[in-house]
Amino acid sequence: MSKKSNTLWFMLAATILNIVLMLILFLICFILITRFVDPTSSLVPLWLGLSFLVSIGGSFWLYSVIIKWMTKRFDLEEKLAPLFARKKKKPRRED
Numbered sequence: 001m002s003k004k005s006n007t008l009w010f011m012l013a014a015t016i017l018n019i020v021l022m023l024i025l026f027l028i029c030f031i032l033i034t035r036f037v038d039p040t041s042s043l044v045p046l047w048l049g050l051s052f053l054v055s056i057g058g059s060f061w062l063y064s065v066i067i068k069w070m071t072k073r074f075d076l077e078e079k080l081a082p083l084f085a086r087k088k089k090k091p092r093r094e095d
Helices: 003-036 044-074
Strands: none
Touching: 003 044
């Protein structure tokens, strides 16, 4: 497999991991809300919105920690192609 195909598969797996982490964190927050918040409370929508934000932020944080660990552990910098390559600057033409 080439570096570009490795990068494609890695990004696909990492995206799925991020979505799964977000769902797990949202379910944990939702379970905590159902356990500790009164269902007749007027603050339930606020708690749900807060749990949504926590699940997004927490999943991005966990994702970055996992990706950094995997990069060091499996030496991914040598096995993956860079996503955004620097373009060579053309020398300025002086007329």
